[in-house]
Amino acid sequence: MQTDPRPLASWPRHRPKLKPAPFFPMSRKEMDALGWDSCDIILVTGDAYLDHPSFGMALIGRLLESQGFRVGIISQPDWLSAEPFRALGKPNLYFGVTAGNMDSMINRYTADRKPRSDDAYTPDAAPAKRPDRAVTVYAQRAREAFPGVPVIIGSIEASLRRIAHYDYWSDKVRRSVLPDSKADLLIFGSAERALVELSHRLAAGEPIGEIRDLRGTAFMVKRDWLPDADWSEIDSLSLDKPGRVDPHPDPYAMEPQQTATAPNADGSLPVQIVPAAARVAARKAQRAKTVVRLASFEAVSEDRVLYAHNSRVFHLESNPGNARALRQTHGERDVWLNPPPIPLTTEEMDYVFDAPFARAPHPSYGKARIPAWEMIRFSINIMRGCFGGCTFCSITEHEGRIIQSRSHESIIKEIEEIRDKIPEFKGHISDLGGPTANMYRMACKTKEIESSCRRLSCVYPGVCENLNTSHDSLIELYRKARAIPGVKKITIGSGLRYDLAVRSPEYVKELVTHHVSGLLKIAPEHTEEGPLSKMMKPGIGSFERFRKMFDKYSKEAGKTQHLVPYFIAAHPGTADEDMLNLALWLKQNNFRPDQVQAFTPTPLAMATAMYYSRKNPLRKVSQDSEDVETPRLAKQRRLHKALLRYHDPDNHELIREFLVDINRRDLIGNSPHQLVPRASAMLQRPVPGKAPQRPGSAVKNHRFRK
Numbered sequence: 067m068q069t070d071p072r073p074l075a076s077w078p079r080h081r082p083k084l085k086p087a088p089f090f091p092m093s094r095k096e097m098d099a100l101g102w103d104s105c106d107i108i109l110v111t112g113d114a115y116l117d118h119p120s121f122g123m124a125l126i127g128r129l130l131e132s133q134g135f136r137v138g139i140i141s142q143p144d145w146l147s148a149e150p151f152r153a154l155g156k157p158n159l160y161f162g163v164t165a166g167n168m169d170s171m172i173n174r175y176t177a178d179r180k181p182r183s184d185d186a187y188t189p190d191a192a193p194a195k196r197p198d199r200a201v202t203v204y205a206q207r208a209r210e211a212f213p214g215v216p217v218i219i220g221s222i223e224a225s226l227r228r229i230a231h232y233d234y235w236s237d238k239v240r241r242s243v244l245p246d247s248k249a250d251l252l253i254f255g256s257a258e259r260a261l262v263e264l265s266h267r268l269a270a271g272e273p274i275g276e277i278r279d280l281r282g283t284a285f286m287v288k289r290d291w292l293p294d295a296d297w298s299e300i301d302s303l304s305l306d307k308p309g310r311v312d313p314h315p316d317p318y319a320m321e322p323q324q325t326a327t328a329p330n331a332d333g334s335l336p337v338q339i340v341p342a343a344a345r346v347a348a349r350k351a352q353r354a355k356t357v358v359r360l361a362s363f364e365a366v367s368e369d370r371v372l373y374a375h376n377s378r379v380f381h382l383e384s385n386p387g388n389a390r391a392l393r394q395t396h397g398e399r400d401v402w403l404n405p406p407p408i409p410l411t412t413e414e415m416d417y418v419f420d421a422p423f424a425r426a427p428h429p430s431y432g433k434a435r436i437p438a439w440e441m442i443r444f445s446i447n448i449m450r451g452c453f454g455g456c457t458f459c460s461i462t463e464h465e466g467r468i469i470q471s472r473s474h475e476s477i478i479k480e481i482e483e484i485r486d487k488i489p490e491f492k493g494h495i496s497d498l499g500g501p502t503a504n505m506y507r508m509a510c511k512t513k514e515i516e517s518s519c520r521r522l523s524c525v526y527p528g529v530c531e532n533l534n535t536s537h538d539s540l541i542e543l544y545r546k547a548r549a550i551p552g553v554k555k556i557t558i559g560s561g562l563r564y565d566l567a568v569r570s571p572e573y574v575k576e577l578v579t580h581h582v583s584g585l586l587k588i589a590p591e592h593t594e595e596g597p598l599s600k601m602m603k604p605g606i607g608s609f610e611r612f613r614k615m616f617d618k619y620s621k622e623a624g625k626t627q628h629l630v631p632y633f634i635a636a637h638p639g640t641a642d643e644d645m646l647n648l649a650l651w652l653k654q655n656n657f658r659p660d661q662v663q664a665f666t667p668t669p670l671a672m673a674t675a676m677y678y679s680r681k682n683p684l685r686k687v688s689q690d691s692e693d694v695e696t697p698r699l700a701k702q703r704r705l706h707k708a709l710l711r712y713h714d715p716d717n718h719e720l721i722r723e724f725l726v727d728i729n730r731r732d733l734i735g736n737s738p739h740q741l742v743p744r745a746s747a748m749l750q751r752p753v754p755g756k757a758p759q760r761p762g763s764a765v766k767n768h769r770f771r772k
Contacts, residue, residue: 232678297357353388411470446484446499659711
């Protein structure tokens with residue numbers, strides 16, 4: 067498995083004379099106009115085709131085009147038959163299948179499992195234009211359309227479903243998407259390296275069934291299969307230890323090497339001291355030839371503790387610098403996962419994002435409104451990845467913890483292209499960001515430490531001392547971008563990591579003075595230690611420090627600006643008392659959230675493992691390890707959301723009922739310290755056998771316990 071991969075731009079072009087297409091063809095007529103008799107690769111997507119770098123089908127399509135491959139797009143096909151999958155003919159190399167930029171189940175259903183009334187990634191926001199579990203359905207139809215053509219699945223839905231996973235919508239553990247989709251290969255995470263090499267190797271005639279050495283790929287194998295005789299297998303149950311699986315090697319250790327081999331006077335052989343660097347190299351070589359066997363699909367379907375154990379081991383094996391291969395039995399065969407992909411360098415990120423995007427929806431959509439396009443058309447993606455490790459978020463499982471950043475030059479060039487190519491541009495860049503607004507170019511102090519680290523987060527429970535948190539390059543980028551002729555305003559739309567921002571007052575001042583347009587969104591998620599510890603989020607004190615800086619620099623700039631905090635209701639580890647305390651904090655600080663988010667268990671996330679297993683995979687998992695209670699019943703989840711929107715009259719009845727039940731009538735009234743106004747009829751109801759409770763006393767989840 068490569069640890070020093072071949073640069074993306076070093077491959078010879080498959081078709082040296084291929085010119086960039088204005089748009090990738092979605093019909094035979096468009097293929098004819100380009101002079102193509104066939105496509106090398108056909109990408110199937112659940113989204114509308116938007117030729118913009120924020121959309122996966124365009125980013126991957128332009129990358130493959132730069133390598134000399136003809137790429138066609140089948141967008142949102144009717145999945146009731148195979149015929150729409152024949153629209154562009156038979157691909158020369160393979161079908162690349164994705165559900166789109168979102169998991170199809172999240173795209174189609176709310177946190178309460180109700181169908182959504184619209185789809186931001188579809189023309190005119192029309193709903194139900196993709197099937198449930200779209201990757202599986204599309205892959206099966208592509209196979210039916212042209213039997214024998216390789217089918218490659220990828221993007222976020224396939225990525226998050228690459229092993230056995232809890233599926234919230236069916237409320238059960240489901241198999242990996244691989245055996246259900248019958249795909250030949252699954253590419254997870256950032257797919258550029260694997261796709262480029264795979265495409266060239268298939269074009270050279272190598273059978274898909276023999277390509278088993280690409281990082282970031284998964285495939286089905288026989289139960290006893292190993293790449294070669296040098297490989298060994300270990301059971302994951304032997305690894306579930308508190309903290310790091312292996313000791314953290316000290317890259318600075320200096321140990322002399324004794325090379326003498328002559329025997330000592332007593333005839334014994336001298337002890338040879340092996341340098342630290344050699345020991346680390348030997349350990350890495352051993353790990354590179356080791357596969358960890360996870361508990362099987364059948365086992366985790368029946369045993370919630372084993373499910374939590376699998377989640378813990380899976381996340382500990384996520385650093386590309388030291389991750390081992392994984393395998394998991396599904397019936398008579400195994401799903402095999404190679405280690406994660408090596409992150410792209412800055413030069414490679416530029417190569418990917420500097421492609422000739424049309425920066426527009428495909429012309430076939432006419433004047434249809436596509437909400438996702440309207441939201442990002444003037445935004446710039448400057449980096450990918452996130453080292454926050456928030457347990458409810460899927461970014462880490464998909465893009466990884468190592469930040470991959472573009473150069474200033476590439477970003478400035480994209481801003482200039484927006485200015486010059488899009489007639490509707492009026493001078494406002496809506497975002498310079500990514501998964502997090504201010505992790506740009508942040509990294510571990512040394513590659514040696516980074517490659518050996520097994521922490522799940524670089525910023526929890528505190529910011530790692532080995533993390534370079536300098537905002538200097540980002541500040542410089544902001545200043546360069548503001549100076550571009552034709553750019554009148556640049557705002558930051560991505561979420562801000564405030565525990566990092568407070569380490570750079572200069573950055574906060576720059577941001578608040580120039581890049582906030584009245585409101586800045588920020589996500590403390592909660593105020594209470596119980597849920598925060600299960601989210602791996604910092605305490606509310608970090609938010610308070612940032613708020614003071616925000617208010618100070620807003621005042622100095624002569625601006626009236628406000629923070630828009632985001633919070634999560636019903637997260638694992640959240641008690642009714644926690645939500646009540648959060649509601650009181652919101653009222654005390656005069657925050658009135660308009661939109662609130664209820665926790666949605668997404669596949670592979672650690673918080674999902676907590677929700678399903680009622681165990682905490684952040685620590686050693688066993689039958690008697692820490693239990694994690696989670697709001698599950700519909701009424702309790704509604705209450706938690708209602709407490710976040712304590713100011714909404716529609717929620718007052720539910721909140722009053724709750725407060726009366728827990729004997730907290732002192733919080734009902736019109737005084738500033740009270741949560742909801744009086745309703746005399748409710749207050750007349752007696753509560754037998756309950757003495758008045760003093761303000762601030764504890765509330766448990768007793769009303770909802772089974």
